[in-house]
Amino acid sequence: MISATFIQRPILSMVLSIIVVIAGLVSMSSLPINQYPAITPVQVTVSASYPGADAETVANTVAAPIETQINGVDNMLYMESSSSATGEMTLTVYFDINTDPDTAEVQVNNRVSLALPELPDTVRNAGVKVEKRSASILMLIGINSPDGRYDEKFIGNYANLYVLDALKRVPGANQASIMGLPDLAMRLWLQPDRMASLSITPSDIQQSVSMQNQQFGAGRLGQSPTNEPVEMTYPVVTAGRFSEPDEFDDIILRADPNGAAIVRFKDVGYSEEGQKSYMLRSTLNGSPSTFVAVYQQPGSNALEVAENVRAEMEKLKQSFPEGISYKVSFDTTKVIKASIDEVIETLLIAIFLVVLVTYLFLQKINTTLIPTIAIIVSVIGTFIGMSALGFSINLLTLFGLVLAIGIVCDDAIVVVENVERNIEDLGLSPKDATFRAMEEVTGPVIATTLVLIAVFVPVAFMPGTTGVLYQQFAITIAISVAISSFVALTLTPALSAILIKPSSGGPGGFFKWFNSWMDSITARYANGVSLTMKRVTIAMIALGAMLFGIGMLFNIIPGSFVPAEDQGYVFAAVILPDGASLDRSQAMTQEVAEIFSEHPAVEDYSALAGYSLIDSQFKTNNGTVFVSLKDFDERQEAGMSVSDVIAYVTPKLQALQEGVAIPINPPSIPGLGTQGGFEFWLQNRGQGG
Numbered sequence: 001m002i003s004a005t006f007i008q009r010p011i012l013s014m015v016l017s018i019i020v021v022i023a024g025l026v027s028m029s030s031l032p033i034n035q036y037p038a039i040t041p042v043q044v045t046v047s048a049s050y051p052g053a054d055a056e057t058v059a060n061t062v063a064a065p066i067e068t069q070i071n072g073v074d075n076m077l078y079m080e081s082s083s084s085a086t087g088e089m090t091l092t093v094y095f096d097i098n099t100d101p102d103t104a105e106v107q108v109n110n111r112v113s114l115a116l117p118e119l120p121d122t123v124r125n126a127g128v129k130v131e132k133r134s135a136s137i138l139m140l141i142g143i144n145s146p147d148g149r150y151d152e153k154f155i156g157n158y159a160n161l162y163v164l165d166a167l168k169r170v171p172g173a174n175q176a177s178i179m180g181l182p183d184l185a186m187r188l189w190l191q192p193d194r195m196a197s198l199s200i201t202p203s204d205i206q207q208s209v210s211m212q213n214q215q216f217g218a219g220r221l222g223q224s225p226t227n228e229p230v231e232m233t234y235p236v237v238t239a240g241r242f243s244e245p246d247e248f249d250d251i252i253l254r255a256d257p258n259g260a261a262i263v264r265f266k267d268v269g270y271s272e273e274g275q276k277s278y279m280l281r282s283t284l285n286g287s288p289s290t291f292v293a294v295y296q297q298p299g300s301n302a303l304e305v306a307e308n309v310r311a312e313m314e315k316l317k318q319s320f321p322e323g324i325s326y327k328v329s330f331d332t333t334k335v336i337k338a339s340i341d342e343v344i345e346t347l348l349i350a351i352f353l354v355v356l357v358t359y360l361f362l363q364k365i366n367t368t369l370i371p372t373i374a375i376i377v378s379v380i381g382t383f384i385g386m387s388a389l390g391f392s393i394n395l396l397t398l399f400g401l402v403l404a405i406g407i408v409c410d411d412a413i414v415v416v417e418n419v420e421r422n423i424e425d426l427g428l429s430p431k432d433a434t435f436r437a438m439e440e441v442t443g444p445v446i447a448t449t450l451v452l453i454a455v456f457v458p459v460a461f462m463p464g465t466t467g468v469l470y471q472q473f474a475i476t477i478a479i480s481v482a483i484s485s486f487v488a489l490t491l492t493p494a495l496s497a498i499l500i501k502p503s504s505g506g507p508g509g510f511f512k513w514f515n516s517w518m519d520s521i522t523a524r525y526a527n528g529v530s531l532t533m534k535r536v537t538i539a540m541i542a543l544g545a546m547l548f549g550i551g552m553l554f555n556i557i558p559g560s561f562v563p564a565e566d567q568g569y570v571f572a573a574v575i576l577p578d579g580a581s582l583d584r585s586q587a588m589t590q591e592v593a594e595i596f597s598e599h600p601a602v603e604d605y606s607a608l609a610g611y612s613l614i615d616s617q618f619k620t621n622n623g624t625v626f627v628s629l630k631d632f633d634e635r636q637e638a639g640m641s642v643s644d645v646i647a648y649v650t651p652k653l654q655a656l657q658e659g660v661a662i663p664i665n666p667p668s669i670p671g672l673g674t675q676g677g678f679e680f681w682l683q684n685r686g687q688g689g
Helices: 004-008 010-030 055-070 101-118 121-126 152-168 192-197 202-212 245-249 302-317 333-362 365-388 395-426 430-461 464-489 491-499 510-534 536-556 582-597 642-654
Strands: 042-049 076-083 088-095 129-132 137-144 184-190 252-255 261-264 269-275 281-284 287-295 325-331 569-575 602-612 617-629 660-664
Touching (some): 004 430, 010 365, 010 491, 042 101, 042 121, 055 076, 055 088, 055 101, 137 152, 137 281, 152 302, 184 202, 333 365, 365 464, 365 491, 395 430, 395 464, 569 602, 582 617, 642 660
Antiparallel strands (some): 042 088, 042 129, 137 325, 281 602, 569 660, 602 617
């Protein structure tokens, strides 16, 4: 008998259970915390820039050669590219969910290297970036100057130099990036009439700048070999690259045979310091701001990353120049924390109710303590299996634990009740009663465990996204059931032999009344079963009617992959006609943001003119508004949910004449598109259009 050793040596069984609990706690502390399991395809993004080119030119000269080389890479599902009128190209390659992200990145990078010789020189010199990235933004941090002391150029450059580098060093946030291109650059403005009169072309200016704006290694003075011994050596340092507008203005464009300057750049234009690109204009609650987007590194703990980023920003804030401030205007981890807190609360309530019901029927504290300990050991021990299989703490694994609580105590209750029966009915000692009970129930305990595992494990092998979604749910329950069986065969009999004692008399007080009431309920139920067995035809008709009703309801009730949820934030996509300027996009995007701000549930609104939410591209005729709502505990009353906010703004957005503004409730599972419901693409396979 399996349990004999543990009945004879109860300390051994207790030590094993303590080891399980300690290992479970250690595993639990190391598991990543996410809202859902990783079910989105692995994504690798290729981005390139062709300054001055239109969208069609970028598509033909940059996107097409790269797509040709990448197509067919191992485990690729599909790819999509977007080319904008600002010269930007973004290609996203989607891989099978089981593909290693690092391997996918290396494979794509190798294919891009094959395409480099076919790309324009300007694109190659600027570089083609290949990176694996989380599918959605984790946080959006706005950096601004509340008192207007600093302009957008200064704020963007400060964020790029001092904030971004620090955030990239935060574990799990190394993919943080600044929305737009805030890098400073020297902008050379040309006067075509002066250039024409002097027969100077833009390529002449570009060549002169490239030749004269360089850093040279000029060597050292006194370096061996020398004709005479020297005491010291000195490096020769040249002026280096230009950094001031005056230096660029003095660049020589044409010289006489003696090398004297005839034409300088200031004769045909002027220089000024500015941003490398002006493709984006962003505001936070109406104030000009620079936004840092934080993307979660795959496999990291979302809540821990967000907490560390906030801590790092507080540390950086201490060294901010006076007049610079920041605010986390968009944080997707709020809904993760709120959801997991709700599930943990449900888990604790479930444990309390199970213990209460167990005590109500066992009616002894010592016998109730045994199933309670079994629940604790089984639930905590489940985290060992979750860690070994690479699972995360998410809503589905926690829901699995909630469901498992009502199952893991069954085996322990079977053992305890059988021990009590042997003590009361056969007059055996607690230890002998436990031996006899385990001889009787060991087989059934193992059998029920295998049956339950056989019920849940096949769910893990369901195909498609649904199978991946519920894999961790099913396996978590199976692990907890297996551990509960181990506890029922080791710890439960050892505790039963120690804690269960012969009763000194029948129950009294409340339990006497409760047992009498249960006996009456049982008698009525038995009479009902007897009556049903005498009228089998009526019972079958009732059963058929119930099945028919269930079938009708199944066809009537609408279905969906996952229900739409209030995640505490909402998007708005702003689309203007093709060719619309950034000025027009900014005006409409700001108007859309102000419409959202009128609702009392809105806390912050971030308006990004020039950014397309649909394809994550920078386009002058697009805009995006990120709207963060107040915390869930501040939105308890009616009319404060995401759906209420969308219903409020939709008529006002439809009334806008300048373009189209679409409020979007984000998908319940991050990474599955940009909005809830479904999305589709229209593909032109003909010759026209």
